[in-house]
Amino acid sequence: MEQTIDRSAAIRSLTYGSLRLETRYLLSPLAGFTNLPFRRVCRELGGVGLATTDLVSARGLLEGSRKSLQLIETCPQDRPFAVQIFGREPNVMRDAARFLAERGVDSIDINMGCPVDRITKGGAGSAMMCSRDTVSLVRTVVEAVDLPVTVKMRLGWDAKQLTAPRFAREFEQVGAAAIAIHGRTREQGFSGQVDLDGIRAVVEAVEHIPVIGNGDVRNVEDAARMLNVTGCDGVSVGRGALANPWIFRQLEQWERTGRYDPPGTFDDRLELMQRQFKYLRDQVGADRGLRMFRKMAHWYLKGMRVRAARRHRFQLVKSLDEFEEAVAEVRREGPASGCRDGVLEDVHVPVPKGPVERW
Numbered sequence: 001m002e003q004t005i006d007r008s009a010a011i012r013s014l015t016y017g018s019l020r021l022e023t024r025y026l027l028s029p030l031a032g033f034t035n036l037p038f039r040r041v042c043r044e045l046g047g048v049g050l051a052t053t054d055l056v057s058a059r060g061l062l063e064g065s066r067k068s069l070q071l072i073e074t075c076p077q078d079r080p081f082a083v084q085i086f087g088r089e090p091n092v093m094r095d096a097a098r099f100l101a102e103r104g105v106d107s108i109d110i111n112m113g114c115p116v117d118r119i120t121k122g123g124a125g126s127a128m129m130c131s132r133d134t135v136s137l138v139r140t141v142v143e144a145v146d147l148p149v150t151v152k153m154r155l156g157w158d159a160k161q162l163t164a165p166r167f168a169r170e171f172e173q174v175g176a177a178a179i180a181i182h183g184r185t186r187e188q189g190f191s192g193q194v195d196l197d198g199i200r201a202v203v204e205a206v207e208h209i210p211v212i213g214n215g216d217v218r219n220v221e222d223a224a225r226m227l228n229v230t231g232c233d234g235v236s237v238g239r240g241a242l243a244n245p246w247i248f249r250q251l252e253q254w255e256r257t258g259r260y261d262p263p264g265t266f267d268d269r270l271e272l273m274q275r276q277f278k279y280l281r282d283q284v285g286a287d288r289g290l291r292m293f294r295k296m297a298h299w300y301l302k303g304m305r306v307r308a309a310r311r312h313r314f315q316l317v318k319s320l321d322e323f324e325e326a327v328a329e330v331r332r333e334g335p336a337s338g339c340r341d342g343v344l345e346d347v348h349v350p351v352p353k354g355p356v357e358r359w
């Protein structure tokens with residue numbers, strides 16, 4: 001694709017402590033989606049500097065919860081990778097970090113951004129942005145392991161408490177290796193637009209650690225704006241990767257050459273969807289895989305412009321044969337709009353609406 005987007009801010013390398021990342025484009029954690037199979041396909045397409053797991057309960061890890069342990073499963077192709085932990089008890093977070101270090105993860109990310117009531121009611125996620133104890137929790141985790149420890153947060157709890165710049169500086173002082181910042185407050189949920197000036201304030205607050213800008217990046221142009229306006233050192237992409245898993249490769253190509261390839265066609269997406277499903281089956285078995293893949297199939301098929309009735313079939317499939325039949329029908333019928341071997345129109349990934357308390 002031709003493009004004339006200013007890339008003056010784009011050419012810099014990114015390191016988390018001693019960990020050098022191949023690119024400055026990171027996969028943002030998306031609970032329920034950024035599992036090992038999805039991380040693998042994004043990496044195979046190229047351009048991913050670092051991928052992070054969904055948020056994982058620190059306590060769940062220490063108690064050996066099957067769900068938590070499955071979330072941290074990885075493979076040699078899934079490197080470097082970070083595990084994101086949440087919890088508000090410093091000792092539990094410290095022990096979980098040690099447990100992860102022993103398992104060879106490359107980096108540990110502390111969740112301070114999750115706005116969901118279930119997490120914030122216990123004082124974790126974005127509720128940590130309201131507590132002074134948060135800095136000592138980060139210090140405790142940093143001191144417990146010999147790995148880069150990063151923090152992902154929002155701009156603050158609400159517009160009156162924009163605590164991110166102050167926390168970012170304090171986290172740097174206690175040894176955090178990087179900060180990822182989603183440019184919205186907890187109160188905003190996903191409403192409105194990402195506040196690039198708010199991210200810039202975090203970039204300006206730290207002395208030397210990298211700041212990763214996050215929010216609403218759906219294409220190269222959005223990433224260029226994020227880099228240029230905020231001065232951030234890297235960009236993390238969440239929903240944009242569900243709509244277009246080629247986005248990291250496009251960003252890396254753009255940074256290197258100023259040009260980039262279009263995202264995959266209908267047939268490329270269908271192949272990718274099947275590949276991801278195979279990885280999931282290998283990991284969790286066919287029965288669970290079929291159930292777990294439903295929401296991912298929805299996004300693939302939306303991106304492929306498959307009509308609603310055909311998409312719905314994937315929500316009902318109960319066996320591998322039915323899955324293969326549904327794939328064959330989709331292949332036969334092609335996209336409901338747009339062309340089979342060209343660029344399909346971008347899909348918009350919606351998020352929960354209304355007050356975050358009710359999500």
Ligand SMILES: Cc1cc2nc3c(=O)[nH]c(=O)nc-3n(C[C@H](O)[C@H](O)[C@H](O)COP(=O)(O)O)c2cc1C
Nearest residue numbers: 028029030031054055152182215216217237238239
């Ligand atoms: C379905 C969903 C799940 C998410 N799960 C997590 C999570 O586990 N940990 C986290 O730090 N952020 C999580 N987020 C927030 C994203 O990482 C990201 O900060 C946010 O979506 C804005 O970036 P985007 O516009 O590129 O998606 C989630 C967002 C969505 C939509």
